[in-house]
Amino acid sequence: MNTFDDDELMAQLSRLAGELDAVPEHVTAAARAALSTRDLDSELAELVADSAATEPELEFELVRQGAVDADEDRLLSFDSGDLQVELEVVRDGDDLTLIGQVIGTAPVDCLLEYGDSHRVALPTDELGRFMVDGLSGGPIRVRCRSATGASVSTAWVML
Structure with missing residues (x-):
C-alpha cells in the first residue's frame, strides 16, 4: 500500500480533479471575456510614440513582442484626445x-496595472507627475480618472 504525505496527496487529488472534472474551455474563455470588459466606460489612450520603435509601422510589433533594447531608457506617449500620458x-x-506624467486634465486617481493582476496606486503631484520604483519586465498599463469622472486607460505595453 502506498503512503503519501499531505502535500503529495493534495497534488494527486488536484491532478485527478483537473483530469476528470476540468473546467470547459468555453467557460474559461467567457470568464476572460468578462474580465476584459470590466471597465467599458474607460476611454483608450492609444500608443502614439515609442522610442524603442525605429519605424512607425513597427511600433505595434515591438509592443506585442517586447522587442526593446534592454540597455536604453524608453519613452512612451499615449493619447486619448483629451488626455495624454507620458x-x-x-x-x-x-x-x-x-x-x-498625465497631461490635459488633473487626475483624481491613477493606477498602474502590471503582470497578472498587480495594481499600484500612483499618487500624482499638482502637475500630474508620478514615479514607481522596483518594477520588473512584463505587460503594464496606466488607468486614470479625472475630477469630472472620465476614465482613461493606456494600451497595454510590454516592458
Whole structure:
C-alpha cells in the first residue's frame, strides 16, 4: 500500500480533479471575456510614440513582442484626445523605474496595472507627475480618472 504525505496527496487529488472534472474551455474563455470588459466606460489612450520603435509601422510589433533594447531608457506617449500620458522607463539592471506624467486634465486617481493582476496606486503631484520604483519586465498599463469622472486607460505595453 502506498503512503503519501499531505502535500503529495493534495497534488494527486488536484491532478485527478483537473483530469476528470476540468473546467470547459468555453467557460474559461467567457470568464476572460468578462474580465476584459470590466471597465467599458474607460476611454483608450492609444500608443502614439515609442522610442524603442525605429519605424512607425513597427511600433505595434515591438509592443506585442517586447522587442526593446534592454540597455536604453524608453519613452512612451499615449493619447486619448483629451488626455495624454507620458512614460519614461529607466532601467537599472533587472529593476525598472517608471516615471510618468498625465497631461490635459488633473487626475483624481491613477493606477498602474502590471503582470497578472498587480495594481499600484500612483499618487500624482499638482502637475500630474508620478514615479514607481522596483518594477520588473512584463505587460503594464496606466488607468486614470479625472475630477469630472472620465476614465482613461493606456494600451497595454510590454516592458
